Amino acid sequence: MNFTWLNKQGVRSDTGFELQSMDRFTFEYREGSRTITLDIESGILGENQPAILMGPDALNKWDNGTNLDIAVQKQVLENIRQALAFQGLGLSIE
DSSP: OOEEEEETTEEEETTSEEEEEEETTEEEEEETTEEEEEEEEEEEETTTEEEEEEOTTTTSBOTTSOBOOHHHHHHHHHHHHHHHHHTTOEEEEO
């Protein structure tokens, strides 16, 4: 998977999704016309790696209310992990 920068706070994958920081406490994950608004906090993992902290229910629904099944949740989570890693960030689900 390859990424390009949208701006200093967001990336686009060559597989068709985007992850962008909207403000200090919010990220948006976008696939086409579908969006998940993620409430996040900043944190640190392991060897002082900057990280994003996200709640365990963050990927249950698209913003339009449509549920994500487990397989889609796992793929979205992996997409987010890879996008954050490209940006030099880790991810923790808390």
